[in-house]
Amino acid sequence: MTAFNEQSRQQVCDIVEEMKNLPGAMLPILHAIQDAQGYIHADAVSIIADGLAQSRAEVHGVISFYHHFRTTPPGKHTIQVCRAEACQSMGSRQLEAHVKEKLGIGFHQTSADQQVSLEPVYCLGNCACAPSIQVNDDVVGRVTASKFDQLVDQLSTQALEVK
Amino acid sequence: MVKVYIPRDTTALAMGAERLATEMAVEAKNRGADIEVVRNSSRGMFWLEPLVEVETANGRVAYGPVEAKDIDSLFDADFINGGLSHPLCQGLTEEIPYLKKQQRLTFARAGITDPVSLEDYQAHDGFKGLKKALEMSGQAIVDEVKNSGLRGRGGAAFPTGIKWQTVHDAVAPGDAAQKYIVCNADEGDSGTFADRMVMEADPFMLIEGMTIAGLAVGATQGYIYLRSEYPIAHQILNEALAKAEAANLLGENIQGSGKTFHLEVRLGAGAYICGEETSLLESLEGKRGLVRAKPPLPAIVGLFGQPTIVNNVLSLAAVPYILAEGAKAYADYGMGRSLGTLPFQLAGNIKRGGLVELAFGLTLRELLEDFGGGTFSGRPMRAVQVGGPLGAYLPESQWDTPLDYESFAAVSAVLGHGGVVVFDDTVDMSQQARFAMEFCVVESCGKCTPCRIGSTRGVEVIDRIVNDENREDNLELLNDLCDTMIDGSLCAMGGMTPFPVKSVINHFPEDLHKPVTEDMAS
Numbered sequence: 001m002t003a004f005n006e007q008s009r010q011q012v013c014d015i016v017e018e019m020k021n022l023p024g025a026m027l028p029i030l031h032a033i034q035d036a037q038g039y040i041h042a043d044a045v046s047i048i049a050d051g052l053a054q055s056r057a058e059v060h061g062v063i064s065f066y067h068h069f070r071t072t073p074p075g076k077h078t079i080q081v082c083r084a085e086a087c088q089s090m091g092s093r094q095l096e097a098h099v100k101e102k103l104g105i106g107f108h109q110t111s112a113d114q115q116v117s118l119e120p121v122y123c124l125g126n127c128a129c130a131p132s133i134q135v136n137d138d139v140v141g142r143v144t145a146s147k148f149d150q151l152v153d154q155l156s157t158q159a160l161e162v163k
Numbered sequence: 164m165v166k167v168y169i170p171r172d173t174t175a176l177a178m179g180a181e182r183l184a185t186e187m188a189v190e191a192k193n194r195g196a197d198i199e200v201v202r203n204s205s206r207g208m209f210w211l212e213p214l215v216e217v218e219t220a221n222g223r224v225a226y227g228p229v230e231a232k233d234i235d236s237l238f239d240a241d242f243i244n245g246g247l248s249h250p251l252c253q254g255l256t257e258e259i260p261y262l263k264k265q266q267r268l269t270f271a272r273a274g275i276t277d278p279v280s281l282e283d284y285q286a287h288d289g290f291k292g293l294k295k296a297l298e299m300s301g302q303a304i305v306d307e308v309k310n311s312g313l314r315g316r317g318g319a320a321f322p323t324g325i326k327w328q329t330v331h332d333a334v335a336p337g338d339a340a341q342k343y344i345v346c347n348a349d350e351g352d353s354g355t356f357a358d359r360m361v362m363e364a365d366p367f368m369l370i371e372g373m374t375i376a377g378l379a380v381g382a383t384q385g386y387i388y389l390r391s392e393y394p395i396a397h398q399i400l401n402e403a404l405a406k407a408e409a410a411n412l413l414g415e416n417i418q419g420s421g422k423t424f425h426l427e428v429r430l431g432a433g434a435y436i437c438g439e440e441t442s443l444l445e446s447l448e449g450k451r452g453l454v455r456a457k458p459p460l461p462a463i464v465g466l467f468g469q470p471t472i473v474n475n476v477l478s479l480a481a482v483p484y485i486l487a488e489g490a491k492a493y494a495d496y497g498m499g500r501s502l503g504t505l506p507f508q509l510a511g512n513i514k515r516g517g518l519v520e521l522a523f524g525l526t527l528r529e530l531l532e533d534f535g536g537g538t539f540s541g542r543p544m545r546a547v548q549v550g551g552p553l554g555a556y557l558p559e560s561q562w563d564t565p566l567d568y569e570s571f572a573a574v575s576a577v578l579g580h581g582g583v584v585v586f587d588d589t590v591d592m593s594q595q596a597r598f599a600m601e602f603c604v605v606e607s608c609g610k611c612t613p614c615r616i617g618s619t620r621g622v623e624v625i626d627r628i629v630n631d632e633n634r635e636d637n638l639e640l641l642n643d644l645c646d647t648m649i650d651g652s653l654c655a656m657g658g659m660t661p662f663p664v665k666s667v668i669n670h671f672p673e674d675l676h677k678p679v680t681e682d683m684a685s
Contacts, residue, residue, distance in 0.1 A: 023467065024429070026449030031391075031430055052449075065451040065608075066432035068391050084353030085548055088598070089511035089586045090539065122435060122602065123351055124392055125359045126177045127584070128209035128509060128516025137394060141177035 004041040011036055012044045016051035025052060026062055030069055039070040075110040075117040077155050079103075080134040083120045086127035095131050098145045102152060115156065165198045165243045167191075168216040168223070170274065172205035172363050173395045174356070179230060180213040186231045187215075196243055204364030206274035207518030208261055214274075216256055219245035225253040261534060266496060267520045268484050268504050269477060273364035279402045281410055284367040290412065292486030296375045297420045304379035305331050308482065310490035312502030317347055317438075317475030318550065318579035319655075320501075320568045326472060329462035330380040333470035342382035343471040344373050344424075345447065346479055348389040348396075349431050349438040352551025354510040354582030358476035360518055362389070362396035365480070366403035370413065370426060372479035375486055376472055377424040385426040386466070388443050391433055400428050435606035439654050440473040442608055453610045454654045475580070477506065496522035501567035511548075511584035512538045521566075528562040530583065542587040546595070546671065550579025552602050553659035555666035556586075556595060575669075577662065592671035597625045599663040607656060613648045614657025620644060621664065631679045638675065642668065 015032045019025050029048060033040050040063055049056045063069045081096050100106055103116055110117040126132040129141035135151055143151075169175075169184040184200055191198045208214060211227030215237075224245040226237060233251060240249035253259055267273070276283035284290070296304050309324025335342050346369065350358040361369055373385045389397055404426060407413040415423050429447055431437050437446045441455035444466050465471025481503060485493045494502045501523035507530055509516045514536035521530075531537075531547065538544055546556045555576040557564070564570050571578045586595075600621035607614045621644055627637045645661035652658040668675065 024447050024449040027429065027432060027446065031432070061451050062449070066434050068431075068433035084602075085552060085595070085598070086354045086511040086584045088595070089584055089590065093594075121392065121433070122606070123353045123355075124173075124177075125350065125356045126174050127354045127356055127511065127582070128513070129174050129178060129212070130511060132177065139173055139177040141174060 004043045008037060008041065009043065009047070012041075012047050016047055020051045026054075026059070027066075030063060030066075034069060038074050039072055042071065072110075073114075076115050077136055078117045078119060078134075079152075080119045080121040080124070081107075082122070082124050082126075082130070082132045082134075084123040084127075086123075087131040090130040092131040095133075095143060095145065095148065099133075099148060102149060116152075165196075166201050166218040167198045167243065168201050168203045168218075168274075169213060170205045171202040171278075171395065171399075172212070173359060173393070174209050175205050175212040175214070176395065178212045178228060182231050183213050183215070183229060183234070186234055190234050190238060191243075194238055196238065198243055201277055203276065204274050204278050205360065206256065206262060207270065207360060208259065208515070209517040210515045211253065214253075214256075215242075217242055217245055221245070221255060223256045225256040225259065226251045227253060261515060261517070261519075264534075265520050266504055266522050268493070268496070269361070269368075269480050270364070270506060270518065270520045271484075272368070273360060273518075276365070278364055278366055278399055279406060281367065281406050281412075284365075288487060289367055289483075290371055292483035293371050293374055293412070294418075295486050296378050297418060297422065299378075301331055301379050301381055304375060304486070307486060307490045308379070311481075311485040311493040312490075312497070312500070313478060313481055313485065313493065314501070314568070315475060316477035316481070316505065316580065318352075318577065320578075323474065323478050326462055326474070327376065327379055329460065330382070330470045330472050333463050335469050337468075341384060341467070341469050342380055343466045343469055344376045344380075344382045344385035345440075345444070345466060345471055345473045346373055346385065346387040346476055347438060347440060347443055347473055348387050348393075348476050349443060350390060350393075350476070350580070351435040351438045352553075352580055352582050354548065354584035355508050355551060355580045356510070357506040357508050357518060357581060359393055359396050360506075361476050361480045362393070363399050366400050367407065368480050368483055369400075369476060370403060370407050372482035373426060374413065374417070374424045375482050376474070376479060378422055380470070380472060382472070383423045383425060385424060386447055387426070387428045388431060388437070388447055389428055390431045390437075397428060397430065404428065434608075435602075436608045436654075436656055439608075439656060441654070443473065444471065451608070453608045454656075456653060477580075498522070498524040498565070498567055499569060501569065505566070505578070505581045507566065507581045507583060509535045509583050509585070512540055512544075512587050513585045514539050523565075523567040525566050526563050527557065527566060527583070530566065531562065531585065535585065538585060538587045540587050540589075542589065544585055545588040545590055546586045546592060548584045548586070548595075548663065549582070550577040551582050552599060553577070553655060553662055554579050554582075555662045556592065556670065557666070558670040560670075575662070575666070577659070592667045592674035593625065593629050593677070596664045596667040596675070597622060597629075599660055600625060603656060603660040611651070611653040611657060613651040614653070614660070617644055617648045617652075617657065618660060621648075621660075625664075628675050629677075629679075634676070638668065 214227035314320040442452040603618035
C-alpha cells in the first residue's frame with residue numbers, strides 16, 4: 001500500500017488524463033486519487049502538476065490547504081471524532097480523551113500496527129444525536145465510552161477475520 | 164402489500180437504520196408478512212430515529228426510536244396494521260405535536276416521499292414552480308423572488324432577489340460568455356443540518372430551485388459545492404441528478420422550452436472557510452480556499468471571473484414554493500423584514516432535537532421549551548449558541564428574544580443559518596470562548612492577519628485569563644483583540660469569531676474569574 005509502484009503511477013496518470021479538462025479540475029482529481037489510493041503520494045504531485053500545467057508548489061499548496069487530503073497512507077480503518085460545539089455539549093471532550101487513551105494515539109496519527117488512523121472533524125451534521133464519530137464511512141451517534149470500545153473491538157475482530 | 168418506511172437519512176443511519184431495514188425485511192419474510200420497505204428520509208424528529216412508519220388507511224403510524232431488537236415485538240404487536248399497543252408507538256405521524264405545530268413550506272415533503280422518486284416528487288407539487296418559470300421572462304422570475312422577501316438563508320440574510328437582479332443585469336465578459344449558479348452546500352456550522360436534510364430528503368427541490376435561478380439570470384451551468392463530510396447527501400444528489408437529466412428536467416432544451424441548464428455536484432475537502440462564498444469560488448476553481456477581497460462582488464465577477472449567483476441550499480430550496488404559490492403566499496409568513504419561514508435546528512444537549520420549520524417571530528424560549536422539551540441530560544439549561552460557531556452564546560436573560568434577524572442583531576447575536584446548540588449547567592464557558600478562537604486557528608484561510616494571528620493570540624490570552632495571570636489586564640487585551648478582529652478581518656470568519664468570545668465575557672464573566680485549581684495548573 002505504501003509503495004508508489006508502476007501500477008499506482010499509471011492509475012494517477014489515467015485519472016489526471018481523464019479529468020484534467022474539467023473546469024476547476026484540481027479538487028476532483030485529488031479526490032479521485034485519494035479515493036483510489038487512500039492518500040496522495042508525493043510522486044503523484046508532479047504528474048498532477050504536469051497535467052494541469054501548474055507548478056508542483058501550486059499542487060502542494062492545494063493539498064496542504066484542505067484537511068481532507070492526506071499525504072501519508074491511512075491505517076486500515078479511519079476514525080473521526082467530532083470536536084464541534086454540539087458534540088461538546090454532550091461530552092465530546094471526555095469522549096475524545098477516552099478515544100485517544102483507548103487507541104494509544106493522538107489526532108493525525110496512525111496506530112503502530114497500521115490498523116487505525118485518528119482524525120478530528122468539525123461537524124458531521126448529526127448534531128441532534130451527539131456526540132458523533134465516524135468509523136470509516138459510517139457516522140455513529142450518541143457515542144459513549146463503552147459504545148466506542150465495542151465499536152473498536154468489532155473492528156479488530158473483523159480485521160482478524162479478513163486476514 | 165404494506166409500505167413500511169425506514170429513513171436513510173444520516174442521523175437515522177447513525178442510530179442504526181441500515182441494520183434495522185435489513186433485519187426488518189428478513190423478519191417479514193420469516194413471518195410471511197407482505198411488506199415493502201421504502202427508504203424515505205427523516206421527518207426531522209431526530210430523538211425518535213430510527214423512526215419507522217407504517218402506511219394505514221388513516222395515515223402513517225409512527226414507531227420510534229426503533230432498534231433491531233424491537234423488531235420481534237413490533238410484529239407481535241401487529242405494527243404492520245398500525246397496531247397501537249406497542250410501547251414505541253407514537254400514533255399517527257402527522258398528529259405528533261412537534262410536527263403538527265410546524266409551518267413546513269421548504270420541508271413539506273421531507274420524510275414523506277422517497278427522496279429519489281421523481282414520481283413521488285411530482286405527485287407532491289414538484290416541478291410546479293419550474294413549469295411556471297419556463298413560461299416567464301427572467302425579469303419576471305427575479306421580481307417574484309424579490310417580492311417574496313426571501314433573504315439569504317446561509318446566515319448573512321442578504322435579499323436574494325437583489326442578488327439575482329445584479330446577476331441578471333450583469334453582462335458576462337469575453338467570448339465564452341457564461342453565468343453560473345453556485346449552491347453553497349458547505350454546511351459546516353455545528354448545530355446545523357437543514358441543508359443536509361434538504362439534499363437527503365428532497366434533492367429534486369434543490370435541483371428545481373437552481374434551474375429556476377438559471378432561467379432567471381440566463382445561467383446555463385450550475386454547481387452544488389457539497390462538503391465532503393456528507394457522503395449520503397452526495398450519493399442521493401447524484402441519483403436525483405441522473406433521474407432529472409433522464410427525464411429532461413435538466414440539460415439541453417428542458418421540456419422542449421429551448422432553455423438549457425446543466426448541474427453538477429462538486430465536493431469540498433474539509434475546509435470550514437469554503438462556506439464563505441469567495442473562498443468557495445476559489446475552491447471550485449481548483450485553488451486554495453483563500454478569501455477574495457470584495458468588491459468586486461461575485462454577482463459581477465464570480466466563478467471563473469463570470470457573473471455568479473452564490474446562494475445557500477435553503478435559499479434555493481425556498482424558490483420552487485415561491486414560484487409555484489406566488490411571492491405573496493411566502494411573504495405572508497414571518498415578521499418585519501424577516502419574511503417566510505426559517506428551518507430552525509435544535510441540537511446539542513436537548514431532549515427533542517431536530518428540525519423545526521416555522522415563520523420568523525417565535526421566541527427562542529418557546530423553541531427550546533415547547534419543541535425541545537429541555538435538556539437531554541435533564542439538568543438546567545445554561546447557555547444557548549445560536550447561528551453556528553461564529554454566533555453568540557445567549558444567557559437565559561436573552562431567551563425571550565424573537566427569532567428574527569433584526570431582533571437578534573439588536574442583542575449582538577446572530578440568527579445565521581438557524582442552528583441552536585444547547586448547553587446544560589455543567590458547561591465551562593471559558594472553554595467555549597477558548598474553543599471559538601481555537602477553531603479559528605484551525606480553519607482560518609490565513610489571508611488576513613487579524614484572523615490568522617489574532618486567533619492564536621486569542622487562545623493564549625484566554626489561557627492566561629483562566630490561569631489568573633494578570634487576569635484583568637488580559638481581559639482588557641482580549642477585548643481589544645476582539646475589536647481588532649471584528650474591524651480588521653477580511654471576512655466573517657475572523658470578523659465574527661469574537662462574537663461567541665465577547666458573549667462569554669459579557670454574559671458569563673464568572674467562568675473567566677474562577678479560582679485556579681490544582682487540576683487546571685497542571
